[in-house]
Amino acid sequence: MSIERPQRPAAALFRLAAMAVVSAVLWSAGAAAFSASDLARLKQTGSCAGCDLKEADLRNFNLVKADLRKANLREVELKGVDLSGADLSGADLRHAELEGAKLDDANLTGAKLRYADFEKASLRRARLQGADLRQTDFERADLADANLEKVDARNIEAKRARFNGANLRGADLRFGDFERALMAGVQLDDARLDGADLERANLTGASLKRVNFKRANLERANLIGANLSGAVLDGARLVRANLSSALVRTAKKLKQEQLRRACGNRETTLPKGLTLRPCG
Numbered sequence: 001m002s003i004e005r006p007q008r009p010a011a012a013l014f015r016l017a018a019m020a021v022v023s024a025v026l027w028s029a030g031a032a033a034f035s036a037s038d039l040a041r042l043k044q045t046g047s048c049a050g051c052d053l054k055e056a057d058l059r060n061f062n063l064v065k066a067d068l069r070k071a072n073l074r075e076v077e078l079k080g081v082d083l084s085g086a087d088l089s090g091a092d093l094r095h096a097e098l099e100g101a102k103l104d105d106a107n108l109t110g111a112k113l114r115y116a117d118f119e120k121a122s123l124r125r126a127r128l129q130g131a132d133l134r135q136t137d138f139e140r141a142d143l144a145d146a147n148l149e150k151v152d153a154r155n156i157e158a159k160r161a162r163f164n165g166a167n168l169r170g171a172d173l174r175f176g177d178f179e180r181a182l183m184a185g186v187q188l189d190d191a192r193l194d195g196a197d198l199e200r201a202n203l204t205g206a207s208l209k210r211v212n213f214k215r216a217n218l219e220r221a222n223l224i225g226a227n228l229s230g231a232v233l234d235g236a237r238l239v240r241a242n243l244s245s246a247l248v249r250t251a252k253k254l255k256q257e258q259l260r261r262a263c264g265n266r267e268t269t270l271p272k273g274l275t276l277r278p279c280g
Contacts (some may be wrong), residue, residue, distance in 0.1 A: 082101070087107045124143070146166045153173055158181055180201065210231060225242055226246045
């Protein structure tokens, strides 16, 4: 025996159809994370302060000296793009792809750069004061003469990066990876490098006054002529580190055992009672 199914009222069917249309509209709007009008504005003018460009592909845009202050640039594609002199102050660039990009003289003060990829990028003379650089990838990047004063760069990836002449005073660089980084003449006074890896880093002539190197790895580091006055070296690994002509006299919590396999010269100044073998 067949059972006759009750028919849905016309009003109910209309509501279901309307809901389907609304769902489709919302889905299509969410498919493009960025604002189409903002993207068009950027393409036409080369600037778009405060714009929403999340997840946009900007590889073919001319962004030299672009005004992108406080723009939403999360997860944008900027690989290889020339952003020289651009104003990115306060911009959100978390998870952005900037491998090989050119940001010389760019303004990145107060920018959110966590998890961004700057591998092999050029940021010479760039301004990054107050930026959030936690877990940011700067491997092989060039940050010569850049200003990174007081940045939060915990767990930064900066292997083989260039920081020659850069200002990193008061920066939080705890647990960062600076293996083989070029840091000649860098200003690191009052910075925190607890647990950081500086193996084979070149710190020739660096200003390292009052830096916290607690449990940092300075194995084979070049510290020739570096100023370590007041630096905390508690548990720092100095195996085969070169301390020739370095100022270490007022360094804190440095023990003879740490210097057993390091080396220096007659110009090296050490805390009273500590000795150092001459470099071969």
